[in-house]
Amino acid sequence: MFEQIYDKANKIAKEILKQKEVLVVTHIDADGITSGAIAYESLKRAEIDVEIEFVKQLGDDEVEKIKDRNKFTWFTDLGSGQIDKLKDLSFAITDHHVPISTHKMQLNPNDFGLDGTIELSGAGTTFLVASRLKKRRSIFDFFDTNLDLLKLAIVGAVGDLQDSVYCKLVGLNRKLLEKAVRNRIVEVVKDLRFFGKQTRPIVKMLEYNNDPVIPGISGEENNCLNLLKLLNIDPWKRWIETSFEEKRKIISELVKICINYGMHPEKIYRLVGECYILLDEVEGTEKRDAMEFSTLLNATARYGQEEVGLRVCLGEDEAFRKARNLLQNHRKVLSSGLKLVEEIGVEELENIQFFHAEDEIPDTVVGIVAGIVLNKINQEKPIVAFARSDKGVKVSARANKKLLDLGLNLAEAIKIAAEKVGGSGGGHKIAAGATIPEGKEEAFLIILNEIIAEQLKVGK
Ligand SMILES: [Mn+2]
Structure with a gap:
């Protein structure tokens, strides 16, 4: 085939x-x-x-x-x-x-x-x-050559979230994965699909997970600490340092919480799925886990240091140290971004909600902040975030699956609205972006609000 x-x-x-x-x-x-x-x-x-x-x-x-x-x-x-x-x-x-x-x-x-x-x-x-x-x-x-580079092909696919629909890689990705497994380059593990299993304390891993958002756990450090205390598990060790029995306890506790909350089974299934371990990388580092590796690379790209990311892929240790610093810095930028949105608040129109970060959040990060904020607030409307960039005003919009099912298509809506005010944009149904001229934010919002009203009406 x-x-x-x-x-x-x-x-x-x-x-x-x-x-x-x-x-x-x-x-x-x-x-x-x-x-x-x-x-x-x-x-x-x-x-x-x-x-x-x-x-x-x-x-x-x-x-x-x-x-x-x-x-x-x-x-x-x-x-x-x-x-x-x-x-x-x-x-x-x-x-x-x-x-x-x-x-x-x-x-x-x-x-x-x-x-x-x-x-x-x-x-x-x-x-x-x-x-x-x-x-x-x-x-x-x-015979194929360059088989060692297969691990980068897996990291790239995970970086583009190609494993997120089915919680595993499919199609030709799967063929590449099988080849990587046969050649002992990658190991497939069924595990919690949370970020940070190699590098973060369990309490932080639980707190920062948002796929799926678990009420009372996501974003709730104290509750996470209490849960782990109750299970008699050291919250500050990493997931890779816990025993099979401890992992089992935590996962079944999380499932219980989700069921009690009445979460859709489809969402609960998303807790566990395939994770990809890169066997020739050192355990306990970002490079060991495809999800963490791709996050590390994205952190370099977001701060204009993609060359560092390239050198990490090529196996240079000095670049790896730099990339880790960039990732640490990125976490700080994210948390101060979230604090800012908490202070300025999110305003609502009929069909959208928005905030304007001015130049307080870098334009390369404002989209992620918007995504996290959307998880915490009104889920019935897509969120639009503005931030200043050197080319005008950067617009980032985020939605969720529920809104897509109602007919929302952010890529199309953002593109049309941006062009009407002299900018340009596009992206995906669930996440889109644009750049518009300064001072056009209000006009843009009004047009976007109308387009989305139309999309959701047709969807009903
Ligand atoms: Mn791509």
């Missing part, structure tokens, strides 16, 4: 192998960084000169700059949406975003009837080509 996509990966790899030098252009997030790292490392191993550039998006300006470099360019985790702009450039694309057209040098799971949002990530797509980048051909040609 996947033969055709492997076949095309092989062909693209052959073209890349003809190059002496390649420019890798990739996206700034965990999937983009791992994609870039896979391309970068595999090219180096094939003795091809390689440079790498990170871009937030592939707009006209970026494309012009890339064309000026006059080099064969390998776009990873982006490019499929802009392929019409790439004429008179020699390139390869390994991307999983919906493509606007097909191309012989584009590898994209959507072109093969796969769902690029869950069945293969940018990193996975890039790995398929990297696994065929063999400098010297031999009778063992049918």
Whole structure:
């Protein structure tokens, strides 16, 4: 079933192998960084000169700059949406975003009837080509190469939340996972799907979890402490340091709380699912767990330090120390952001709620703050957050599954409203963003409020 996509990966790899030098252009997030790292490392191993550039998006300006470099360019985790702009450039694309057209040098799971949002990530797509980048051909040609980079393909998929719908990786991601397991690169563990099992005290892991939000536990440090005391478990040790019996006790206690609260079984099931352990990384570090690894990479990207993230993927210790500092700093920024929203409050319109962080929260973090705030307040309306950025006002909007079921589509609503006030935007149904000119916030809110009213009315 996947033969055709492997076949095309092989062909693209052959073209890349003809190059002496390649420019890798990739996206700034965990999937983009791992994609870039896979391309970068595999090219180096094939003795091809390689440079790498990170871009937030592939707009006209970026494309012009890339064309000026006059080099064969390998776009990873982006490019499929802009392929019409790439004429008179020699390139390869390994991307999983919906493509606007097909191309012989584009590898994209959507072109093969796969769902690029869950069945293969940018990193996975890039790995398929990297696994065929063999400098010297031999009778063992049918063996894949660069198998060690599979772990980055798994981290990239998890970074793009491709495992979150089914609480496990599916589609071609699953094939890659199976290969990683067979080669003892990754171990699959059924466990609590909370963040921080390797690195955080259990009490903090419980407190900060919000998928699903557990009433009385999420965001409630004291209750978490009491729960653990009641179970006679040291709250300050880490999850990986607890015994099987202790884990069992905690999980069954959490399930009980959810049932008592009348939570939907579908949500309760989300507590436990697959977790991916990277076997050649040191236990108790962020790099050991795919979820924590991808969070670490995102922390570097959010503060303009994606090069550090790249070097973490390439295994550099100094970069790893820097990345950990960035993550620690990120936690501080998040908690002061949440404090700020508590102080200024969230205002409500008929169909949306919003806050304006001015320049008190970085524009790269305001979306996460909005997501956490939404979990704590009125769940019936999507939340919109504003923050100043160097290009105008950054808008971040977040919703939940319940609102999507009612017909909400934030990507579409945000795009239309932003364009009407002279900005631009887009994203996903559940999370979208835009940049609008300063002073247009009110006009934007009024338009958005109307569009969303329409969406929800149709949904009913
Ligand atoms: Mn991606």
